[in-house]
Ligand SMILES: O=c1[nH]c(=O)c2ncn([C@@H]3O[C@H](COP(=O)(O)OP(=O)(O)OP(=O)(O)O)[C@@H](O)[C@H]3O)c2[nH]1
C-alpha cells in the first residue's frame with residue numbers, strides 16, 4: 001500500500017484527505033500522528049510557496065513522500081484578503097469563530113450577495129525525497145453569507161455559500177464537499193501529476 005504523509009496539523013484537512021485518498025489505496029498519515037514534529041514557518045508570499053516550504057521540510061525530515069496543503073479564502077471586496085493569512089486572520093491562535101466574525105464585520109456594509117463574491121484556493125505540493133517538488137492549485141467559487149449557517153466542515157465553511165449549490169459549505173455532507181471543494185479540485189489535478197510520474 002502506498003504511504004503518504006500529509007504535512008498538516010489541521011484536523012479538518014486531515015479528515016478530508018483521508019476520505020479522498022483512502023479509497024484510492026493510500027495509507028494516510030499526518031503531523032497529528034507525529035506530535036513532536038517540526039513547525040514549518042509559513043514565510044512564503046503565495047499559497048504555492050507555503051505549500052512547497054511545508055512539503056519539502058517534512059519530506060526531508062521523515063524521508064517520506066509528502067503532500068502539503070496551503071489554502072485559504074480570498075474575498076474580492078477585501079482585495080483578496082484574508083488569503084494566505086486565513087488561518088491566522090484574527091490572531092495567531094487560529095480561532096475559526098473569531099476569523100469568521102472578523103470577515104463578517106468587514107463586510108457588514110456590503111448588502112448584495114453578488115458584491116460579497118469570494119473563492120477558496122488550495123495549493124498542494126508533492127515532494128519526494130531527492131526529487132523535484134510538484135505543485136497544483138484548485139479553487140471553488142462562492143459568496144460570503146451574512147451569518148454562519150450549517151454545522152459541517154471547518155474554518156470558514158459556515159459563511160461560504162458555494163456558487164453553484166446555493167448552500168454553505170457547512171451545509172454540505174462530507175461526500176458533497178469532497179466532490180466540489182478547492183481541495184478536491186486540487187487533489188484531482190495532483191493525482192494526474194502523480195500517476196504521470
Ligand atoms: O472553511 C474552510 N474550508 C476549507 O476547506 C478550508 N481550507 C482552508 N481554509 C482556511 O484557510 C486556512 C488554511 O491555512 P493553512 O493552509 O496555513 O492551514 P493551517 O494553518 O490551518 O494548517 P497547516 O496545514 O498549515 O498545518 C484554514 O485554517 C482555514 O481557516 C478553509 N476554510
Ligand SMILES: [Mg+2]
Nearest residue numbers: 010042070087
Ligand atoms: Mg498553516
